[in-house]
Amino acid sequence: MMSRFWPMFRKEFVQMRRDRLTLGIMIGIPVVQLLLFGYAIQTDVRNLATVVLDQSRTPESRDVIAAFQNTGNFRIVAHVDDRPALDRAIARGDAQAGIIVPYDYPRRLGRGTTATLQVIVDAGDPLASQAAISAAAGVAQVRNLAILSHATGRASVPVEVRVRPRYNPGLRSPNYIVPGLVGVILTITMVLITAMAIVRERERGTLEQLIVTPITKTELMLGKIAPYVGVGLIQMTAVLALGRFVFDVPLTGNVLLLYTIALIFVVASLALGLFISTLVRTQQQAMQVSFFFVLPNILLSGFMFPRQAMPEVFQWMGLLLPLTHFLKVLRGILLKGVGLEALWQEVLVLAGFAALMIVLSVRRFRKTLPRHADPIRLAFLPPRERSLDLGEEILRSQHLRMRERDDAGRHTRQLTGAEIGEGVARQHQAETLDELPAARAIRLGQDERELVAAIAGHEVRRADFALHHRADLGEHPVPRLLAQPLVDVPQPVDVEDHDREAQ
Structure with missing residues (x-):
């Protein structure tokens, strides 16, 4: 088997080396994508543009407005004089939140009655509005505790809840996003590369040459995958290096274990792309089917949104995607430092998925030309x-x-x-x-x-x-x-005896 596999591997490697532009794109684009998405994607929403309607204009009202601003979630961009102006600012999108301090706010505080503040939030963006609502509730809780402690003369609160965030104490978004980007980038590039492998051979007219070779279908499929495994590992190395030195993402686990599992995931992604290539007839179809698979990977794998918030049927669908399990491996090794004893189930799922895709690709591929060939x-x-x-x-x-x-x-x-x-x-x-x-x-x-x-x-x-x-x-x-006529059409003529030649 190996005597026939290596020529196929060498052929694919030479073809990949000749197309230097594509090879450079495969290495360069993941780096650019990481830099763009690593800075752009942030899960902790802060500095929401806020307009203020301070009808009281007293030291107490200015103090509570400063408390909102000190949370870091609100950024005061303007002060307005009436309620319609505040509504117009939010409707135009100039602000995502508004704070209204009524006239009687200091008088109610002095009397010991409940003083009200109103925070208006643009809930068109649920993530941003949830952050604003949580910050506003936190400001109110702190102010209430301070007032009650002063009124009762107690220096400490009766109950204190201490929260200790582990693995990401600063709640930094890059620590969560960058490991996910590693899996997403590998999925996109690896699936797209091999999804066009067979159809590219068909469109170039070189598929017939592969068909008549003594190589088996299994050797042909593995030969198509093997050269790009190294490309996938190089992509992963580049992304992890940028994540470590640019975004300061911790690397607390076993790097060798991470690369071993990543190798299985890369093979699974390449095999999936190869299976797609056996289903389609043109490179355009291959690209469309590949993107049809990539989008559920991003939405259902837990890369952007928590899987626990999804309906149960979509959680089960997410378990069928290899990226779901690889993200758990990445975040477990990079952030938590766990070992194989905590990830063996994900390893088995990835290995099984890779084997299944290779078997299906081999069975789908036929070493015969289609009947509609020229x-x-x-x-x-x-x-x-x-x-x-x-x-x-x-x-x-x-x-x-x-x-x-x-x-x-x-x-x-x-x-x-x-x-x-x-x-x-x-x-x-x-x-x-x-x-x-x-x-x-x-x-x-x-x-x-x-x-x-x-x-x-x-x-x-x-x-x-x-x-x-x-x-x-x-x-x-x-x-x-x-042809030119050399003689006329023969005609009978009379010849006298004395005119005849002697025989």
């Missing part, structure tokens, strides 16, 4: 460069029509492809290559008798007839145009 091109290929189904027609009437004319050029009629070689085609049956002695010498037909070719003599006669017949079409008028 019959003219197939007819002129050498016999050992074709693999045809038993009923495959080389020349079809809708693809080949020829003109037949006699030497004098007076009679003309059309010949269809079905008529070419008629009678000859019915005399021969297709044979598997492993039944031919020459095929055994070159070790063809070893993949379960799947390489099928017609009898060489039959095919050569059909192709030879088609070529020569077309060539003769242009040669028939030539003698008629070049």
Whole structure:
């Protein structure tokens, strides 16, 4: 197996090395994507643009407004004089929140009654509005505790809840986003690369050359995947290095374990792309199907949104995606420092998914040309460069029509492809290559008798007839145009005896 696998691996590697632009894009684009998304995607919403309507204009009102601003969630951008102006600012999008301090706010505080403040939040963005609501509730809680403690004369509160955030004490978004970006970028690039592998060979016309080689389907699929495994690991290394030195993402776990599991995930993603390539016929279809798979990976894997907040049916759907399990591996090793004892289930799922995709890709791929392949091109290929189904027609009437004319050029009629070689085609049956002695010498037909070719003599006669017949079409008028009458038409004449020559 290895003696036939390495030539396939070398062929794919050479092809990848020749396309240096694509190779540079595969390495460079993940780096650019990480820099863009690492800075742009933030889960902790802060500095919401806020307008203030301070109807009291007292030290107490200014004090509570400063308390809102000190949380970091509110950024005061303007002060307005009336309620309609505040509403217009929020409606136009100039502000996402508004704070209203009523006239009687200091008077109610002095009397010991409940003083009210109103915070208006633009809930069109649920994430931003939830952050604003939580910050406003926190301001109110702190102010209430301070007032109650002062009123009762107690220096401490009766109950105190101490929260200790682990693995990400500063609640930094890059610590959560960057590991997820590693998996998302690998998924996008690896699936897209191999999704176009088979269809690219088909569109370039080189699939026939792969079909007639003695390599098995399994070796061909693995040869398509193998060179890009290294590309995936290089991408991962570049992204992790940027995450560590640019975004200060911790790396607390075993790096060797991370790369081992990442290798399985890369193979799974490449195998998925290869399976997609066996389903489609064009590169455009391959790209569309790939993006159809990529979007659920982003939405259902837990990269952006917590899976616990999804309906249960979508949580089960998310478990079918390899990215869901790889994200757990990444965040577990990078942030928590866990080992294989906590991740063995994810490893088994990824390995099973990779094996399943490879098996499905091998079973879907057929080492035969499709029936709708170009019959003219197939007819002129050498016999050992074709693999045809038993009923495959080389020349079809809708693809080949020829003109037949006699030497004098007076009679003309059309010949269809079905008529070419008629009678000859019915005399021969297709044979598997492993039944031919020459095929055994070159070790063809070893993949379960799947390489099928017609009898060489039959095919050569059909192709030879088609070529020569077309060539003769242009040669028939030539003698008629070049030949000049040298003598008149013979006529009987009378010859006297004395004029005759002696014999």
